[in-house]
Amino acid sequence: MQVLKDEIRNKILITAESMFYQKGFKETTTRNIADEVGIRVSNLYLYYENKEAIFCGVVDEFYRYFTNAFETFLDHQDKKTRKDADISYFLQKIIVTDQKKFVIITDKCQGTKYEGFKQKMISILMNHIKAQIDKNLRKDELIMYILAKNFIDGIIEIAKNYKDESWLENCINTLVKYHMNGMKHLM
Amino acid sequence: MQVLKDEIRNKILITAESMFYQKGFKETTTRNIADEVGIRVSNLYLYYENKEAIFCGVVDEFYRYFTNAFETFLDHQDKKTRKDADISYFLQKIIVTDQKKFVIITDKCQGTKYEGFKQKMISILMNHIKAQIDKNLRKDELIMYILAKNFIDGIIEIAKNYKDESWLENCINTLVKYHMNGMKHLM
Amino acid sequence: MQVLKDEIRNKILITAESMFYQKGFKETTTRNIADEVGIRVSNLYLYYENKEAIFCGVVDEFYRYFTNAFETFLDHQDKKTRKDADISYFLQKIIVTDQKKFVIITDKCQGTKYEGFKQKMISILMNHIKAQIDKNLRKDELIMYILAKNFIDGIIEIAKNYKDESWLENCINTLVKYHMNGMKHLM
Amino acid sequence: MQVLKDEIRNKILITAESMFYQKGFKETTTRNIADEVGIRVSNLYLYYENKEAIFCGVVDEFYRYFTNAFETFLDHQDKKTRKDADISYFLQKIIVTDQKKFVIITDKCQGTKYEGFKQKMISILMNHIKAQIDKNLRKDELIMYILAKNFIDGIIEIAKNYKDESWLENCINTLVKYHMNGMKHLM
DNA sequence: AATGAATGAGGCTTCATTCAT
């Protein structure tokens, strides 16, 4: 009995994740979700308070995990040991376990409280880059912002296309190397 | 009369362009446009069949121009002689003259028939790169796709931030160099 | 089993009384009640046919008691002997034993079959006053109705603020005296 | 043309006033209003932003007028010339011109921003009474509150039953005298 | 041409009530 409820709760989450992933929060209707789950719309509200609560059900835990892990990652950055490998590995882990959630929270969340998440990530990354660059060589802020955004977008795109783990590893490594090279010869 | 009609027609287009640029097609309401133009919503339908027709009014011509120019550009690429053949220059021209339209058609067209335009651009660019690379060195298709998309996204981002021409030139050049470097050491 | 059932039946009643008292019939949801009781909403329907039945469960008995007592009170009025015949005392007893029910049935029953109860009380009171007044001095019916209503509303307000018995006694006496004085100089 | 729009705008207002007066804000549905006006529900939103805006359309102006007039009335109170007559006259004017609005704003506005209006009136009245009473004779605050509320409720009730002006005058005078007498012999 | 007015479909949400196990 209890199981059934959890089953549906789960099915809602999985379905919603899939729909949010495909169409984003705004374009996904409660009807979309309910139909796919095989229940009436009003039934959704037995399990979640409202549409945004469903969204949160999908991403909240991931958000906490991600931000924690990200901070940890940044803290360890100072030591500069196997730096490249680190960020690659960090992102790989994230995408392998939570590909869809990662894409949703960064790219499909317009209209939710997570709207600003991607920007924050970009800002952090940008500051991080700035901190590691000789002041005299610094380019226009906007260019740096664009490059940071470019990198994040690349990661999101990779996540969107994720199929298997070894491809992913290769792909992220390539992207990271690509950006490292791109930057090295720039500044 | 004809003049008047054209004047309003034009004002609708300019206003719509501005709104689509700010909020995208889906999030822009007919009311938004009419209010800004200073006419009644119903009046829009005297000039355009429906909301999508307004959108087309904004971008159709640009679309034709752009695709033509793009093909021309690609044809001339081989000769590697004229400035026209330089992708930086090509993109600069586009953005200088049609910054908003370029952003709209690539990034603000969800819900219109142009939805797939960006993808097509990316594919073309990707094939173009492929054609210029030694088959033996070729990476996974998907990686190339992602890098192509990354480049296009970078251009879109630059376009979004466009203010003056010299900044733009510098910015695009940087991005192109960045990607060239990124790729050189990769393949 | 029977015991258990009665226990829950009772808990529902007590909870419902408290909620109806706070928010009225319309604004109290079945969920409000069930949550507070600690059972499922559907469970309510094992004990009561529907929401109004719960309401009746809360007030029916009181209603019978009250109307009976009121009639008795009115009958004994003529004799003007016993304390029972004193309206202050009558109301005090009611409020001390059934403060919430009294408020609910007079002021929180919109949407139930008791909606008209307060009106009926007012009418009775009005007729009662009328019967004791010299026909020649009689004011407009409506004025008398309004004064009667005013008195009842005062009582309800006192009931709502009821905390301890001596305060209540003082308060009702004041109100009664107040109205007596008000009327004396009027007719 | 302009006329028509205003006609409907007005019809909405009049209808809404009537419905709010009968059933209060919460219990009046947009459908109620639309049906009575003879338009579709969605049409209401051509004229008013939402249900509360309709309510405000009914009451806002009256509210400003009333609070102004009330303040003026209180300021002139000090002079204590024909005091009784004054408040009677003040209330009469209000009720004659805006009977329904007065009832709505005091008694039918649950769920709107005017919810607290009646309370405020009562508080003002109560403080006003307190200011005029010998401190040593002061009763319990609650009793004074109840009497103030009683008076306001009486006025509201009179307003609800308002039919013609001379009756109204008589009625308010009676109520005022009634309360004056009530109080005189109390304190 | 212009526009005031209307429309209907669809979106989110709440709630009393019923049903099957």
Place this chain on the structure above:
DNA sequence: GATGAATGAAGCCTCATTCAT
């Protein structure tokens, strides 16, 4: 008896689009 699950009607609101003058 208990309860997880479902249901449908109703409420508020938005929006693209159409109609009549």
